Amino acid sequence: MADKDTQQEEKVQNQPKVAGPRGQGAAEKPKNFKDSLLRIFKEVLNFKWAILLVFFTTILSVLFNIIGPRELGKATSILFEGVLAEIQGTGSIEFNVIGRILLTVLALYVVSSIFNWVQGFVMTGVTENVTYGLRKKMLDKIDNMPMKYFESHSHGEVLSRISNDIDTLGASLSQSFAQLLNSIMTMLGIAVIMFTINWILALVVLMVVPISLITIRILINVSQKYFRQQQVSLGVINGQIEENFSGQNIVRAFNQEDNAIDAFYKDNAKLEESAWKSQFYSGVMFPFMRFLQNFGYAAVVMVGAYLVIIGTIQVGVIQAFTQYVNRFTQPITQLAQIVTLLQTMVAAAERVFEFLDEEEQDQTTGNTLDIENVHGDVSFNHVQFGYNPDQVIITDFNADIKAGQKVALVGPTGAGKSTMVKLLMRFYDVDKGSINLDGVDVKTYSRANYQRSISMVLQDTWLFNGTIMENIRYGRLDATDEEVIEAAKAVHVHNFVKNLPGGYNFEINEEASNISQGQKQLVTIARALLSDRPVLILDEATSSVDTRTEILIQQAMDRIVEGRTSFVIAHRLSTIKNSDLILYMENGDIVEQGNHDELIARGGKYANLYNSQFASGGSPFEEFDD
Ligand SMILES: Nc1ncnc2c1ncn2[C@@H]1O[C@H](COP(=O)(O)OP(=O)(O)OP(=O)(O)O)[C@@H](O)[C@H]1O
Structure with missing residues (x-):
């Protein structure tokens, strides 16, 4: 059940987010909002000069913007008084003053927009740099x-x-x-x-704030609950459609x-x-x-009106x-949306940071392996291994392989063949125990450097x-x-490439489905041959190809x-049959070893299997094949 929940959560995480009106979507609850937010700020503060610029341009943009209504109010008063004076015959409307005020207001708005533009420009740059840096860190x-x-x-x-x-x-x-920044500064x-x-009048306008905040809080809490439910239901429905379709x-x-259909209707x-x-x-x-x-x-x-009447x-x-009432209530609504946005941002950032904080594999930077001069003797000495500390898979694996030998790992499914190969690849x-290459424990080499001495051909052919x-x-x-081309010729790739349109420039598509299995x-064998490394791992394909x-x-x-x-x-x-050494494995250990003839002569498990295959006429390991 717990597993099902986790899977569901995972599915939901990978869903496109449900968006409500004006971004009031289902914000995920971050696990540690404060710490993660602080960590994002730390990333942002790597660009402190740019942030300082954003800060000042926001202040200036807001400042120039909010002076506007006050100046317009002055123009209205002058117009009003001018009209009154004209009616009373004591004066006239001062159009030149009004004109000057209007030009000032226009200038204020233009300057405000310029600062706003600069703010947007710099902030976008900062964001792109932060995400670029994080993406790079993740790939590294x-x-x-x-x-x-x-x-x-x-x-x-x-x-994802x-x-x-x-x-x-x-x-x-x-x-x-x-x-x-904008909303806070504006308010x-x-x-x-x-x-x-x-x-x-300022107090009259401010009266609106507590009522708005309380109501918005209540509405957001209620709508968020349903947005989350909607997200979960959408995940379930998508999963159902996917499952039923495939x-x-x-x-x-x-x-x-x-x-x-019933299950679908319900969900x-x-x-x-x-x-x-x-x-x-919402x-x-x-x-x-x-x-x-x-x-x-x-x-x-x-x-x-009362204040005007009493003068x-x-x-x-x-x-x-x-105008100020209008501009004052807008940032309140915006702040509510920003809270949702911040939650979404922090939840996403948490998953990124979680990945970046994962324990890394010890890279051992001690010795550098001189790959050119590797001889190729490999020995396994009392190797013990388990994927989890409480489950030992390989108990005591011992084998001595001379350079240039061809070793076959055989045995029933789950015997530990792939595990041994993964250990050899590090x-x-x-x-416990050790794997030695030319008599030296492979653990003493830098991991990446050591891995360059081995090439692999896997049954899951990976072509890009x-x-x-x-x-x-x-x-x-x-x-x-x-x-x-020489490598291709050596392993029969050249023959079919010749006949492909464009030859070696033939483009393999994304799923690698435009060439046969x-x-x-x-092609993967040619790749391994070209890499010319002293040790080779071959996970033989089981898929059926023609004879x-x-x-x-x-x-x-x-x-x-x-x-x-x-x-x-x-x-x-x-x-x-033509291997120098066959290691027959069962439950993580070698139970028989020798060449084909020796093992047949011994009449043990390998021989039984081999003989039973000939009796049935199928593949000798077909019962093992996954
Ligand atoms: N990543 C893993 N985490 C935990 N246990 C694993 C993992 N991979 C394999 N095992 C377990 O280790 C044991 C050996 O598996 P392994 O894949 O080495 O067997 P195999 O001999 O290669 O089998 P097959 O021929 O089916 O590929 C199995 O019991 C398997 O369940």
Whole structure:
């Protein structure tokens, strides 16, 4: 059940976020809001001069902006008094003064916009630099992460942290920081300016603040609850659609259509209800804020009119205050949105920081292995290992392999063949005992340097979107075209590449689906041959290819094992028979070892298996093959 919940949470995390009106989406609850926010600020403060500039341009932009209504109010008063004077015949409207004021206001707004633009420009630069830095740190981190991390986290999750979370962080950072500064400055500025004009009207406007804050808080709390429910329901529905769509043939084969539809209807109804409620409650906020604003207008006009009548203020002050009511309530609503934005930002940042804080694999920088001069003797001495401390997988593995020997690892599924290969690759380090290369414990070498002495051909052929030439050259980046072609010729790649449109420049697509399975395997073998490393690991493919291709792959494999120590996780008889050493594994230990003839002569487990295969006519390890 707990597992199901975690999976659900993971699914939800990878969902596109549900957005309500004006960004009132479902903000995730960060685990440690304060610390994570501080850490984001630390990243931002790496650009302290730019932040200082953002700070000052915001202050100036707000300042120039909020003086406007006061000046316009003055113009209104002069106009009003001018009209009165004209009616009473005591004077006229001073259009030149009004004109000057209007020009000043125009200049104020233009200057304010320029500062605003500079603020936006600098803030975007800071945000992009912060996200660029974080993305870089994450990629550097990947190189130093233990294999355990990738085996216990889905690719989607890691990718989501590098792309979605960093994007969310960037987008919310630029918005929230600038808006927060703007809103606070605007509210402070307007409050100060209102008090300098008339304190009674200033108090009338400020009256709106506590009512707004309390109501917004209540509405946000309620709507957030439903937004979260909506997010969860959306995750469930998406999961269902995905499952039913991809497993449509199984759903039909087991007549589960009605159940699938029922489950979908139920969850869809839940989604509809939570979506409706979340939209309703967040939608109510805006009419309410408008109501408060209008209420503020009415109060200002009533109190203002009284003050005008008793001669305390001029009529233009009322006009200025009606504008200030409007501008004062806007940042309050914005602040509410910023809180949501900050939560989203901090939650995304937490996942990024969590990744960056993961324990790194010890890189051991002691000795550098002279790869050119590696001889290739490999020995395993009392190797003990478990993925988890409480579960030992390999108990006591011992083997002595001479340079250039071809070793086959065979045994039932779960015997520990892949585990031994991972230990040899130093994806993991042994818990006890040692693995030695040319008599030296591999743990004493720098991990990355040591790994350069081994090449791998895995059954999951990994080709990237690029030309055949580029894919082979991946084995040794400084190889010339001629060297690539030579490697290709040695392992039967050249024959089929010749017939492809563009030859070696034929572009392999993203899924590597435009060449056949067998061809893919041959390309990865050519890559390993080109890399020319002293030790080779071959995880033999089990997928069925036609007999001719199988022979070609076999010949290609025989070609690359020549002259290097090789470990083959064997699934096919032919590769095992000509091995120098066969290690038959069971439950993490070697139970029999020798060459094919010796093991057959011994009449033990290997011989049994071999003979039973010939009795059935299938692959000798078909019962092991996964
Ligand atoms: N990443 C892992 N975390 C925890 N346990 C693991 C991990 N990988 C493998 N194991 C466990 O280690 C044991 C040995 O697995 P391993 O993959 O080495 O077997 P194998 O002989 O290669 O099997 P197969 O032929 O099916 O690939 C199994 O019990 C397996 O469940």
